[in-house]
Amino acid sequence: MMSSSPQLFTLLTDFGLADTYVAQMKAVLLRGCGLAARIVDITHEVPAHDIAVASFQLFETVRQFPPGAIHIAVVDPGVGGSRRRIIAQLRAPERSFVVAPDNGLLSTLLGEEMLRAAWEISALELLSERRARSTTFDGRDVFAPAAVFLGCGREPGELGRSLELGELVTRPAAFIRRWAGEPITGTIVRFDRFGNAVTNLRVEGAAPPALRVAGRTVALVKSYGDIKQLGALVGSSGFLELSAREASSREVVALNVGDTVEVLAES
Amino acid sequence: MMSSSPQLFTLLTDFGLADTYVAQMKAVLLRGCGLAARIVDITHEVPAHDIAVASFQLFETVRQFPPGAIHIAVVDPGVGGSRRRIIAQLRAPERSFVVAPDNGLLSTLLGEEMLRAAWEISALELLSERRARSTTFDGRDVFAPAAVFLGCGREPGELGRSLELGELVTRPAAFIRRWAGEPITGTIVRFDRFGNAVTNLRVEGAAPPALRVAGRTVALVKSYGDIKQLGALVGSSGFLELSAREASSREVVALNVGDTVEVLAES
Amino acid sequence: MMSSSPQLFTLLTDFGLADTYVAQMKAVLLRGCGLAARIVDITHEVPAHDIAVASFQLFETVRQFPPGAIHIAVVDPGVGGSRRRIIAQLRAPERSFVVAPDNGLLSTLLGEEMLRAAWEISALELLSERRARSTTFDGRDVFAPAAVFLGCGREPGELGRSLELGELVTRPAAFIRRWAGEPITGTIVRFDRFGNAVTNLRVEGAAPPALRVAGRTVALVKSYGDIKQLGALVGSSGFLELSAREASSREVVALNVGDTVEVLAES
Numbered sequence: 001m002m003s004s005s006p007q008l009f010t011l012l013t014d015f016g017l018a019d020t021y022v023a024q025m026k027a028v029l030l031r032g033c034g035l036a037a038r039i040v041d042i043t044h045e046v047p048a049h050d051i052a053v054a055s056f057q058l059f060e061t062v063r064q065f066p067p068g069a070i071h072i073a074v075v076d077p078g079v080g081g082s083r084r085r086i087i088a089q090l091r092a093p094e095r096s097f098v099v100a101p102d103n104g105l106l107s108t109l110l111g112e113e114m115l116r117a118a119w120e121i122s123a124l125e126l127l128s129e130r131r132a133r134s135t136t137f138d139g140r141d142v143f144a145p146a147a148v149f150l151g152c153g154r155e156p157g158e159l160g161r162s163l164e165l166g167e168l169v170t171r172p173a174a175f176i177r178r179w180a181g182e183p184i185t186g187t188i189v190r191f192d193r194f195g196n197a198v199t200n201l202r203v204e205g206a207a208p209p210a211l212r213v214a215g216r217t218v219a220l221v222k223s224y225g226d227i228k229q230l231g232a233l234v235g236s237s238g239f240l241e242l243s244a245r246e247a248s249s250r251e252v253v254a255l256n257v258g259d260t261v262e263v264l265a266e267s
Numbered sequence: 268m269m270s271s272s273p274q275l276f277t278l279l280t281d282f283g284l285a286d287t288y289v290a291q292m293k294a295v296l297l298r299g300c301g302l303a304a305r306i307v308d309i310t311h312e313v314p315a316h317d318i319a320v321a322s323f324q325l326f327e328t329v330r331q332f333p334p335g336a337i338h339i340a341v342v343d344p345g346v347g348g349s350r351r352r353i354i355a356q357l358r359a360p361e362r363s364f365v366v367a368p369d370n371g372l373l374s375t376l377l378g379e380e381m382l383r384a385a386w387e388i389s390a391l392e393l394l395s396e397r398r399a400r401s402t403t404f405d406g407r408d409v410f411a412p413a414a415v416f417l418g419c420g421r422e423p424g425e426l427g428r429s430l431e432l433g434e435l436v437t438r439p440a441a442f443i444r445r446w447a448g449e450p451i452t453g454t455i456v457r458f459d460r461f462g463n464a465v466t467n468l469r470v471e472g473a474a475p476p477a478l479r480v481a482g483r484t485v486a487l488v489k490s491y492g493d494i495k496q497l498g499a500l501v502g503s504s505g506f507l508e509l510s511a512r513e514a515s516s517r518e519v520v521a522l523n524v525g526d527t528v529e530v531l532a533e534s
Numbered sequence: 535m536m537s538s539s540p541q542l543f544t545l546l547t548d549f550g551l552a553d554t555y556v557a558q559m560k561a562v563l564l565r566g567c568g569l570a571a572r573i574v575d576i577t578h579e580v581p582a583h584d585i586a587v588a589s590f591q592l593f594e595t596v597r598q599f600p601p602g603a604i605h606i607a608v609v610d611p612g613v614g615g616s617r618r619r620i621i622a623q624l625r626a627p628e629r630s631f632v633v634a635p636d637n638g639l640l641s642t643l644l645g646e647e648m649l650r651a652a653w654e655i656s657a658l659e660l661l662s663e664r665r666a667r668s669t670t671f672d673g674r675d676v677f678a679p680a681a682v683f684l685g686c687g688r689e690p691g692e693l694g695r696s697l698e699l700g701e702l703v704t705r706p707a708a709f710i711r712r713w714a715g716e717p718i719t720g721t722i723v724r725f726d727r728f729g730n731a732v733t734n735l736r737v738e739g740a741a742p743p744a745l746r747v748a749g750r751t752v753a754l755v756k757s758y759g760d761i762k763q764l765g766a767l768v769g770s771s772g773f774l775e776l777s778a779r780e781a782s783s784r785e786v787v788a789l790n791v792g793d794t795v796e797v798l799a800e801s
Contacts, residue, residue: 045283048727459555460548
C-alpha cells in the first residue's frame with residue numbers, strides 16, 4: 001500500500017448533502033492523509049437506512065475504480081449498538097478495501113465472490129482522533145479514521161482479528177439473481193432518477209425475451225429509444241430494468257420497490 | 268494538450284446524485300488519466316432530458332474555467348439510438364473541448380459563436396474500455412473514455428471526421444435572444460433555486476427599463492434587495508430574470524417555464 | 535500562508551446544486567489558484583437565506599479541517615446592498631480564514647470565541663476578475679476572488695481595514711446555549727436528513743437526564759438504537775437533538791423549527 005501516488009477514497013452513505021456529515025468525514029480524510037488525497041462521492045442519497053440498495057450500489061461501482069482505492073460505506077442504522085465494524089479486501093482491483101459496518105452492506109459483493117478477506121475493526125485506540133468519540137457518528141469517528149489508517153500504509157490486521165467471509169452479516173435482499181435461461185423471479189430494488197425500475201436480476205450474455213411484472217408481460221428491447229410504452233432492458237450494470245417512454249415506469253404501471261419480477265424462459 | 272499540469276474535467280448531466288452513474292463516469296476518468304486528474308461537477312440536476320437548460324448552463328460555465336478543460340455534457344434521451352457523438356473545441360479558453368451527444372446540447376455555444384471546430388466520435392475501438400459497451404450508458408462507455416483520450420494528449424481527429432459547425436444539431440429554444448434597445452420577446456427557460464425565473468434574453472451594456480410578462484409590467488432593478496414585490500434584473504450571467512422578494516416569483520405571479528417575456532423598448 | 539502544499543478551500547452556500555452558481559465559484563478558484571487547489575463542499579443545501587443554520591454548520595465543520603483552509607460561506611440575502619463583506623481568521627486551526635458577508639453568518643463562531651481577527655473587504659480593485667462585476671453574485675465576483683487572494687499568500691489587511699470582532703453583525707438565533715447543570719431553554723434549529731431535530735443546546739461532559747418539548751418529557755439515551763419511540767441524545771457535534779425510532783421526530787410529535795426545548799435540571 002505504500003506508494004507515492006495519492007490515496008483514493010470513495011464515500012457511499014445515506015447522509016444526504018444538506019447536513020455537514022459528509023464534509024466532516026472529508027475533513028478527517030484530508031487531516032489524516034494530507035491534501036493530496038483524492039475523494040470521490042459515490043452517492044450520499046441512499047434511501048435512509050436502505051442497506052440493500054447501498055449494497056447493490058457498491059457492487060456497481062467499486063470494481064470500476066483504479067487499484068488501491070479505499071471505499072468507505074456508511075448506511076448504519078445500528079450505530080452506537082453492538083454491530084461489528086469491518087474492513088474487507090476486494091479480489092480486484094488489487095489493494096482495494098471497503099470499510100463499513102457489518103450489517104449486510106457487503107452482501108452483494110460477498111454473494112458475487114468479490115471479497116478476498118475481512119477483518120474486524122476493534123483496536124479503536126490506534127485510530128488517531130483528537131476528540132472524544134461520539135456514539136452516533138462512526139462515519140467520522142471510526143470508519144474515516146480506519147480508512148486513513150489503511151491509506152497511510154498500515155495493515156488491516158493491526159486493527160483487529162481476521163474474519164472468515166462466512167462470518168459476515170448478509171441480507172438476502174441484496175443478493176443478485178442471475179438469469180441463465182431458466183425462468184426465475186426477482187424483485188424491484190429501486191427506481192433510478194429517470195423512473196427506471198431496477199431489479200436484482202442480472203444477465204450475462206444473451207438477454208431473455210420478456211419479463212412478467214404486475215400482471216403484464218413486458219418485452220425486452222435494446223435501448224430506451226426502442227420503448228413504445230413500457231419496456232424491459234439490460235441496464236448499464238447488467239441488471240434487468242423496466243422503463244417507460246419519457247415517463248416514470250412507476251406511474252405507467254403501478255410498480256413498487258419489492259414487487260416480484262419474473263423472467264420468462266427462452267421460448 | 269501535452270502538459271505536466273493535471274487534466275481538468277467537468278461534468279454536466281441530468282443523472283442526479285442518487286444513482287451511481289456520475290461516480291461510474293468519474294471512475295473511468297481516474298482510471299484513464301490517473302489520480303492527478305481534477306473533476307468538477309457543473310451540475311447533475313438538469314431536469315431529465317432538458318437539453319435546452321443544459322445548453323444554457325454550458326454557456327454560463329465553460330468559458331469561466333482555466334484553459335485546457337475537457338467538459339463532458341450528457342443529457343442524452345437518444346442514447347442507444349443513431350444520434351451522433353461529438354467533440355467540439357471552444358474558441359476560448361484555449362485547448363478547451365466539450366464531449367457530448369449531438370442533440371442540440373451545444374446550441375447556445377454555437378449560437379454565440381463560441382465553438383471553433385467539431386469532430387464526430389466514431390472510432391470507438393480506440394476508446395480503451397475493458398468491458399463490453401452498454402447500449403444505455405454512453406456517458407461511462409463513450410463520452411468519458413473520449414475525454415480520457417483527449418486528456419492523454421491525443422487529437423480529436425483521430426476519433427472521427429471533422430464536422431462543419433453547420434452540421435451540428437441545434438435547438439432554437441436554446442438560442443440566446445440579445446436585447447439591443449428594440450422591443451423583443453423571449454421565454455422563461457428555468458427557475459433557479461431561489462425561485463428566480465431566468466429567461467433566454469441577454470443584456471450587454473445598459474439594461475432595459477421594464478419587462479412584460481403574464482399581463483404585468485415589471486420594472487428593472489439593480490439587485491434583489493431593491494425588489495418590493497416582483498422585479499426584473501440582469502442576472503449574474505447577463506440573462507434577464509424575474510425575481511420576487513423573499514418568495515418564489517413562480518408563486519407571486521403564476522409564471523411557468525416557456526412563458527413569453529417581452530422586453531419593452533427604451534422610452 | 536506561503537507554502538508548497540496545495541491550497542484548501544471549502545464552500546458553504548444556500549445555492550443548491552441544480553444551478554451553476556457553485557461550479558462558477560469553483561472555476562474562479564481553479565483559475566486563480568491553479569489546478570492543484572483542493573475544494574471541499576461543506577453543503578450547498580442551507581435552506582435559502584437561513585443564516586442561523588449556516589452559522590451553526592460553519593461551527594460544526596471549520597475546526598475539523600487541516601490548518602491553512604480558506605472557507606467561503608455565502609448565504610447572502612443582502613447581496614447587492616450595503617452589507618459589508620469580511621474576512622475572519624480562526625483561532626484554530628492555524629492560518630484558517632472564513633470569507634463571508636457580514637450578516638450574522640459568523641455568529642456561532644464569534645459566540646464560541648473561535649475568531650481571532652477580522653477585516654473588511656473593500657479594495658475590490660485588487661481582486662483580479664476579468665469580467666464586469668455583477669450586482670447579484672458576490673460569491674463568484676468578490677468572495678471567491680478574495681479567497682484566491684488569500685490563497686496566493688497575500689494578507690487580508692491588504693483588502694481592507696481591520697475590524698474589531700465586536701463590530702461584526704450577529705444573530706442571537708445562531709448563538710449556542712450551553713448546558714451546565716441548571717435548567718435552560720433553547721430552540722430547534724433544523725431537522726437533519728434522518729428527521730432528527732437538532733437544537734442550539736450544547737453539552738460538554740455529562741448529559742442531562744431529560745428534555746421537555748411540545749408538552750412532553752423526553753429522556754436522554756446514548757444512541758439512536760436505544761430509542762423506543764421518541765428520545766433525546768447528544769449528537770455528534772455536541773448538540774442536544776430529538777430523535778424518533780426509524781421515523782421523523784417531526785411526525786411523531788408535531789415538532790417545528792423554532793420550537794422551545796427545555797433542558798431539565800439534574801435531579
